Amino acid sequence: MAAQNALVENLDRVVGAGHAWGLSHAALAPSPGADDNPGMVSIASPSNLRRVWSGLLDLLLPPRCLGCGTIVSENGTLCATCWQGITFLGAPCCACCGFPFDFDLGAGGMCGACLGAPPAFDRARSAMRYDDSSRHLVLALKHGDRLHLAPSLAPWMRRAGDALLADADIQVPVPLHWTRLASRRYNQSAVLAHAIAKAGGPPVAADCLIRRRRTPSQGRKNASARRRNVAGAFALRRADAVRGKRVVLIDDVLTTGATVEECARVLKRAGAVRVDVLTLARVVRETS
Ligand SMILES: [Zn+2]
Ligand SMILES: [Zn+2]
Secondary structure, three states: OHHHHHHHHHHHHHHHHHHHOOOOHHHHOOOOOOOOOOOOOOOOOHHHHHHHHHHHHHHHOOOEOOOOOOEOOOOOOOOHHHHHHOOEOOOOEOOOOOOEOOOOOOOOOOOHHHHHOOOOOOEEEEEEEOOHHHHHHHHHHHHOOOHHHHHHHHHHHHHHOHHHHHOOOEEEEOOOOHHHHHHHOOOHHHHHHHHHHHOOOOOEOOOOEEEOOOOOOOOOOOHHHHHHHHOOOEEEOOHHHOOOOEEEEEEEEEOOOHHHHHHHHHHHHOOOOEEEEEEEEEOOOOOO
16 A cells, blocks of 8 residues: 555656646647648548557546546646535635625725725735635645646636736745745745746746745734734845835735735835735635
């Protein structure tokens, strides 16, 4: 059983490597030749060879569900069970923080929390609700070295943050402290931002914001403890990169918003004209 798991894990890494390099089965297939005439039918035509090659790859490296790893028909998708478990977020929602509403309050309608205390950012949107079903996707990207998930998750974020991205000059990923970056080897927020940029989103200014002290995990802290925890934790390395710019901050999960609010304050002090927030997932508290 252990050996079988190791085999599946290795296969996953091989499939993952293909995705991480931006390779798909189609990309691995032989390129069309000059004589690739769709009007001609030939058993050995390049298009037939491509189909056979793609079919062979599907047999060797079958596409797997992003969530549970079960075999699916297409790369970069979820199986029906995982798909049903994910709560994708969208309208109607709070015009400011994106908190999902049961019914449409009309343009500009805001939740009680935003009306009571407007956040430091302008707008926030998230692709999906952070819950038992989406947690393993988020954690796989964060701690599981499964970077190949990013190109498949980026379209979900683009869909949720369509208006924000269309309005933005640059994306700024929420940075990790350098010690955490050294141990994890990558910043999942930067990986997501680059995947969004590659799919047509705004360019990534990855090095302009830094985390200057290592903050203890926000894990079990309440909202005010989270705010204290990140106060003064961020600084700008290149203020000129954000002055006069419309920024979309990219992060993996929005919980209380303390981290992105602190980043937004730093960016606005440096002259950013707008700071929106786009995350892969967000916690939705029923009392918000
Ligand atoms: Zn699945
Ligand atoms: Zn709100």
